[in-house]
Amino acid sequence: DQQVKQNSPSLSVQEGRISILNCDYTNSMFDYFLWYKKYPAEGPTFLISISSIKDKNEDGRFTVFLNKSAKHLSLHIVPSQPGDSAVYFCAASRNTDKLIFGTGTRLQVFP
Amino acid sequence: KAGVTQTPRYLIKTRGQQVTLSCSPISGHRSVSWYQQTPGQGLQFLFEYFSETQRNKGNFPGRFSGRQFSNSRSEMNVSTLELGDSALYLCASSLPVQNSYNEQFFGPGTRLTVL
Numbered sequence: 756d757q758q759v760k761q762n763s764p765s766l767s768v769q770e771g772r773i774s775i776l777n778c779d780y781t782n783s784m785f786d787y788f789l790w791y792k793k794y795p796a797e798g799p800t801f802l803i804s805i806s807s808i809k810d811k812n813e814d815g816r817f818t819v820f821l822n823k824s825a826k827h828l829s830l831h832i833v834p835s836q837p838g839d840s841a842v843y844f845c846a847a848s849r850n851t852d853k854l855i856f857g858t859g860t861r862l863q864v865f866p
Numbered sequence: 867k868a869g870v871t872q873t874p875r876y877l878i879k880t881r882g883q884q885v886t887l888s889c890s891p892i893s894g895h896r897s898v899s900w901y902q903q904t905p906g907q908g909l910q911f912l913f914e915y916f917s918e919t920q921r922n923k924g925n926f927p928g929r930f931s932g933r934q935f936s937n938s939r940s941e942m943n944v945s946t947l948e949l950g951d952s953a954l955y956l957c958a959s960s961l962p963v964q965n966s967y968n969e970q971f972f973g974p975g976t977r978l979t980v981l
Contacts (some may be wrong), residue, residue, distance in 0.1 A: 761908075791972075798870070798956055798972030799909070844909060853899065853922045854970065858908035 758782050759847050761857035768864050774832040776860050778845035781826065785847040789854070790819060790830045793842045802843075803830070835864045868893065870959050870973035878979045884945040887976045891938050891959030897921075898940040899970060900932060903954040912955075915940050944978075952980045 760779045768774045776790075786807040791799035805812040805819045805828070812819050818831045832839055842861045846854040871890045879885050891898050899922075900912040911924040915934035932942040938959075944951055954977050958970035 764906075796974065798958070798974050800972070801969050804969075846909075853911050853914055853924070854909075855911065856901070856909035858906060 757858070758785075759845060759855045759857040761843075761845060761860050763860050764858070765861040765863070768835045768862065770837055770864055770866050771834045774830075774835045774839065774862055774864065776830040776832075776843050776845075776862065778828045778830075778857055779826060780828075780847050782847070782849065782855075783823075783826065784849045785855075786850065787848045788819070788821060788828050789846045789848070790817075791844045791846060791856075792839075793844065793859070799844060832862075835862075837864050837866065840864050870957060870971055872955075872957050872973040872976050874976060875974065876977045876979075878981060879947050880981050881947055881949060883947050884943065885947060885978060886941055886943045887955055887957075887978075889940045889942075889957030889959075889973060891940070891957075892971055895959035895961055895971070896938050897960045897968065898934055898938065899958045899960075900940070900942050901956040901958065902926075903956060903975070904952075909956065912942065947980045949980050952978060954978075 789804040790802040792802045793799040803814050803817045821828045842859045844859045846856045873888045897916045899914040901909040903909050914922040918934045929945045934940045954975045956975045958972045960968035960970045
């Protein structure tokens with residue numbers, strides 16, 4: 756039972772444009788959501804998070820939006836840069852419990 | 867501060883063998899979690915250890931086990947290896963802080979190949 760889903764396995768975006776990565780979840784009890792970025796041969800690194808009491812969190816070029824009624828969150832990267840090319844995982848947690856990860860979306864930013 | 871380290875980085879085993887992977891968390895971190903990453907499955911949670919006790923467990927068979935030592939270092943063991951166990955095994959450490967979400971810091975992983 757995949758509680759966190761990333762339905763797009765890959766995304767290709769031109770440099771300078773917006774990248775939008777999507778994530779859906781099924782468990783309404785999740786109260787914390789995170790995005791991790793993973794480069795090849797490295798472990799995932801934390802990117803940005805959002806609590807369920809908020810609907811938006813921004814950190815530089817990265818913004819995460821949370822729509823609780825739709826059980827959907829998205830990560831916006833503006834402007835996209837070639838160095839953003841990586842696999843992005845969304846993850847969710849309930850009451851500081853274990854993280855449940857999605858399957859990942861491979862983002863490629865081309866010049 | 868040194869990051870999370872995992873050894874070995876690469877491992878090749880044959881079916882039926884057993885394997886032990888090691889993880890050293892960031893100094894001061896007391897929680898260690900293990901994940902399996904396979905293509906198309908994302909990161910699947912294996913288990914979490916805190917103060918030498920297993921605190922959470924994922925949906926993996928009993929062939930997967932782990933332990934944590936008093937210095938917070940952790941090992942995971944897979945017995946009777948199967949071809950499907952070929953994956954990247956990631957370890958993550960966190961403080962943790964009471965009643966607060968605790969950011970997890972990941973190691974580079976151990977790439978296990980089962981032939």
